[in-house]
Amino acid sequence: MAGRLKAPTGRYGGRSAEDRQAERRRRFLDAALELFGGAPGYRGTTVAALSQAAGLSTRQFYEAFRTLEDVLTALHLEVNDWAERAVLDALGTAGELPLAERAAVLFRAYARGVTCDPRRIRITFVEIIGVSPRLEGQRLARRARWIDLIRAEADTAVARGEAAPRDYRLAAAAFVGSVNGLLHDWSAGWVDATLDEVVDELVRLLLGMLRPEGWRPRDV
Template identity: 30%
Template sequence: MATTPLRVYGGVTGSDRQAERRALFIESGLELLGSPDGEAALTVRGVCRQAGLANRYFYESFTDRDELATAVYDHVVNEIATTALDAVAVVQEPERKVRTGLARIVRLIADDPRRGRLLFSPFLSGTPLVHRRTESTRLFTQLLGTQARQVYGMQGSTRLELLSGFLVGGLAQTLTTWLDGELDATEPEVVEWCAEIFLATSEFPQQPGRTSIHVPDGSEP
């Protein structure tokens, strides 16, 4: 069956108009998912009302609300990852790379707290977002590992995977606490303190030997 081509109106092609509507739905979806009601607020009718578009336009790009939620999440993750990588790409000095990348991530989330709620809020626990959070954690862990190999010459290893996962998870928890107002720190302090932790891990030996752990027997002061 032949597909009817989308016509041009006012110099804008049908495909461009459809792309614009999709972008508007994603922005409206972020507004709803980032609200106090979270996933409960995200309905087809609700997002169409938020976007100011008829329901029929929703189904041009999405089959249901779960597909929209996934698209919104992917949009935010890609935006953060791309922006951070672009920022560090123009910096040569390793320590500045770390601080620049962290500063850009923290700024993006501080500029738009909806991003942080989408990425970290425990109230957004629907099936598609749980799956996407697992995938995004793996993505950021891989990106951090790649940067460590390129910048510090670290070899790929289970140890590097462990460190990368630990840092990504720790940063996520720190930003969650900070966004919730439970961490009394300024934005520059968050960036600097996290950078100190990230930089400290670059000094760990890559092939650590087994070390003994001293356990006090109770007789020591």
């Protein structure tokens, strides 16, 4: 569609046009989580099917979004935001714990935030891949945020004498890839383990990265 339809203005039923538009947008995103994150997936969904699942019209779709890719873009950001908020909330309560305990709290928060709904896993690790250069850029940008978070935690551990001092850029990128791959495989049923066992393994990987053989923590 070349242009975007204008949304209605004014109040109706005591609610503003902005409130009604926000509600419709929410309904489209909820429907997209169901269809994109389950069956038939992003590539098998049409505007008509998404509108029907949301209980809205295709005209209302084009008042809220331009394309289905715009819906997937918004949904991918939202799913990542949910996981990021869970980790930051956990960090606020675990900031003074010893490194091993702190890492366990953070990864458990991330793992539960991502895996609590299989549809979130599919949006994050499957449906987003190969859609367009724009979405690939967004995926890599969000991945970079997780890498930066791991690097910041590593630097904090170094300052506390809990980790060996070095540049953790490559190590953080490799670790984030391991986290995403393991959680995807676990959610797909390819890993015979509990979520707590997966988190424990990730903590061991992180500690091995931060504390190479022969290195010992020091008192600060």
